[in-house]
Amino acid sequence: MLTTNRILCATRIETSKADILRSYESMHPTAENYSCQIWEAASATAAAPMYFKSVKFASSGEHWCDGALRRNNPINEALAEIARVPEWEGKEIGCLVSLGTGVARRRPVSSSLLGLVKGAFKMLTDAEDTAKAFAASSVGRELTRSNRYFRFNVPHGMEDLQMDEWKATDRMAALTTEYLSHADNGDADSRCADALLSPDENCKSGGQGPVKPKGPELSRVGSTAEPQANPAVPHAACSLHSLSEANGVRGEASQVLLT
Numbered sequence: 001m002l003t004t005n006r007i008l009c010a011t012r013i014e015t016s017k018a019d020i021l022r023s024y025e026s027m028h029p030t031a032e033n034y035s036c037q038i039w040e041a042a043s044a045t046a047a048a049p050m051y052f053k054s055v056k057f058a059s060s061g062e063h064w065c066d067g068a069l070r071r072n073n074p075i076n077e078a079l080a081e082i083a084r085v086p087e088w089e090g091k092e093i094g095c096l097v098s099l100g101t102g103v104a105r106r107r108p109v110s111s112s113l114l115g116l117v118k119g120a121f122k123m124l125t126d127a128e129d130t131a132k133a134f135a136a137s138s139v140g141r142e143l144t145r146s147n148r149y150f151r152f153n154v155p156h157g158m159e160d161l162q163m164d165e166w167k168a169t170d171r172m173a174a175l176t177t178e179y180l181s182h183a184d185n186g187d188a189d190s191r192c193a194d195a196l197l198s199p200d201e202n203c204k205s206g207g208q209g210p211v212k213p214k215g216p217e218l219s220r221v222g223s224t225a226e227p228q229a230n231p232a233v234p235h236a237a238c239s240l241h242s243l244s245e246a247n248g249v250r251g252e253a254s255q256v257l258l259t
Contacts, residue, residue: 007081009071010044013054013063018071020081021045028084035059073098073127075134078256093148094199095257097192100153102161102175103128128153147202150192154179199257 006023021041025033036044036057044055044064054065071077075098082088131151134140143149157175161168180186195202 007078008041008045009074009077010041010047010064011066013065018077020077026081026084027086031084034062073100073130075130082256092203093143093256094203095192095195095255096143096149097196097255098131098134098149098151098153099255100127100131100151102158103153103155147191147195150188150195152179152185152188152192196257 008021009018010021011018021034040057047055048066054063056063154175
C-alpha cells in the first residue's frame with residue numbers, strides 16, 4: 001500500500017529559522033509539529049518577501065514566510081526527515097526526483113551596496129549549488145549510478161523571470177518542452193518514470209544494495225560502509241515542496257520514494 005507524507009519548508013519570522021511543516025505528526029524529539037490548515041502551509045511556503053505578506057497561523061499564532069530564503073533546494077531536508085522517522089528505518093531509496101526551476105545566471109560580484117545585497121540574496125537562495133553538492137556526494141553518486149536519482153532543471157531561458165511574471169507560464173512550458181526534447185533528457189525522463197512505477201524492481205536491477213538516508217550531512221559526506229542486502233518492503237513516499245519565487249530564483253521540489 002502506498003502512503004504519502006508531505007512536508008514543506010517555510011521560514012519562521014520570529015527567528016528567521018527554516019523549519020518543516022508536516023502533513024503527519026513526527027515523534028522525533030527535535031521535531032515541532034505545527035498546527036495549521038493546508039492553505040496556511042501553502043501560503044506560508046510561497047510568501048516571498050517583497051511580494052507577499054507573511055502568513056499567521058490562526059491556531060498557534062506563528063508568522064511564516066517563504067522557505068526558499070533558507071532552503072531553496074529541499075533535497076537534504078527530505079532525506080533528513082526520512083532519517084527522523086522510525087517507521088522508515090532500514091528502507092531503501094527507490095527513487096529520488098529533484099525538480100529545478102531554472103538555472104540562475106552567474107554574475108560578477110558588484111562593488112555597490114545594493115549589488116552586494118542582491119548578490120548575497122541570490123547566493124543564499126542558490127538551489128543549483130545544493131544540487132551539485134548532493135550529486136558529488138557518495139550517496140548522490142550511488143543513487144545516480146543505480147538509476148535512483150534524477151535531477152531535471154531547464155538550463156537557459158528562465159533565469160530572468162521574476163515572480164510577478166505570472167503571465168509567462170506559456171514561455172516556461174515551451175522552455176521545458178524544449179529541454180525534455182533533447183535525447184539525454186528524454187531518456188532520463190523515461191528512466192525516472194520506470195523507477196517511480198516500479199521502485200522495488202529498480203532497486204533489485206540497478207543497485208548493489210540499499211542506500212539509506214544519513215541526515216542533513218548528505219550533501220557533503222556520505223557513508224562509506226558497505227551496503228547490506230535488504231528484502232523489499234512496501235514502499236512509502238515522502239515529498240517536499242517549496243513553492244516560492246524571489247528575484248528570479250524560484251523554490252524547488254524533491255520527491256523521495258522508499259521501498
